[in-house]
Amino acid sequence: MKVPLSADDRSALLSLPSTLRTVEAGSYLVRDGEPPTTCSVLLSGFAFRQKLTSEGMRQIVSLHIPGEALDFQNLFLDVADHTVQTLTRADLAIIPRDPVRTLARARPGIAHALLIYTLIEASITREWVLNVGRRDARARTSHLLCEFGVRLQAANLGGESSYELPMTQEQLGDALGLTSVHVNRTLRAMEADGLITRDKRRIIIPDWKKLRSVADFNGRYLHLEQQTS
Amino acid sequence: MKVPLSADDRSALLSLPSTLRTVEAGSYLVRDGEPPTTCSVLLSGFAFRQKLTSEGMRQIVSLHIPGEALDFQNLFLDVADHTVQTLTRADLAIIPRDPVRTLARARPGIAHALLIYTLIEASITREWVLNVGRRDARARTSHLLCEFGVRLQAANLGGESSYELPMTQEQLGDALGLTSVHVNRTLRAMEADGLITRDKRRIIIPDWKKLRSVADFNGRYLHLEQQTS
DNA sequence: CGTTTAATTGAAAGCAGTCAAACTATGTGG
């Protein structure tokens, strides 16, 4: 996700006090209901946002790849409305919340960049609603695979057509609004139909156009070549 | 949705050139795939955002009540990633896009307010994902009814426990990821169980706590008493 | 009033969920 930033603003951002930290898979970065205190960026590894129903059902509402910021969503809100957790072991750059807030309120360029970043995340979440609400299991699963591939590629983290998907089928189910059992059956059926190949957690996409078509995937909502404007 | 704004910023916003316009129910304010050109605020009436699958299935991804801004989501993005349409006849304040953008980039306070506004909308969309992905038809429907009531009340537009829901069952289905037939059955069953009463499009909630419990509703995600901070 | 749109209802089919068990991979301690 690229967001425009002037040289000035960029250096101001980079001069903020940050701490590097490595955390294990499954670490909580923000907990639903608690006040967020930091602002972290994923340097390596993967993360996700989730919400729970009172009955304990989980819904993953977004996935995050290296390079993405995890806490802008809570930066200016008093209480976190969702939980953020790492999917894998991850390296984080952690910045205290206040300096970021101060900077954002002093520099229009920073606030503007944050805004665009947030707008793009919002767009991705809207597509997520469409995916969960209106596509069947196969299209839904395919769509997630397409999006993940495209985002990885856009971030220069691998190919569209072959990548490591760092999620259990349980987690996939929680992201797709399906049960892990059904995710399993869907993946196997897709494999049997030659839509994908799997090797452990690696997903190989032999025919990108075919998967894209099954997924009803159009990456426009990712706003990848967003202008500075 | 209240967003903090200094007196200065407020007057700057209000001094932007705006046009008043009344549009019919079903009017398109933004079309998916087209470049947005204006920035409008709902003065009266209701609106919604929607996306379509290539097979023509519709998913409504948010609802909007009087007082809410409809185009911030596209203000800084080149191409709209979803469609915005009115649910009812509506009065709009329409501001050309560029002055808003200029203002947002000149005044940190404005950009900051836009950011908070967007963050709250994003939070609501995340809850929408949870609702569609992990709740059954009854809880899902109840949840929408709770949210709508609370938002209306917060905006001083009526009571939590009785209000006009300006949607057909078809639209409700599209918002909930259900068919209109099943929405109908669900509403009738809820009515039969005393969870709600209906009179035309009016929803009456005799026991708010009960509905809230069925809906698994906790309004925290609405961030209604967000601090200025 | 006739026409159109929306709400309602019934019957049947289907996609996904539930429950339970087996299997595989990975990791640990002895």
Place this chain on the structure above:
DNA sequence: CCACATAGTTTGACTGCTTTCAATTAAACG
């Protein structure tokens, strides 16, 4: 290096919530 523990994947049988298809009734509109 093996036995065992644990987490994750895979399968089968069965259930059930929601959809689909079709038809009817009610409401809204000019």
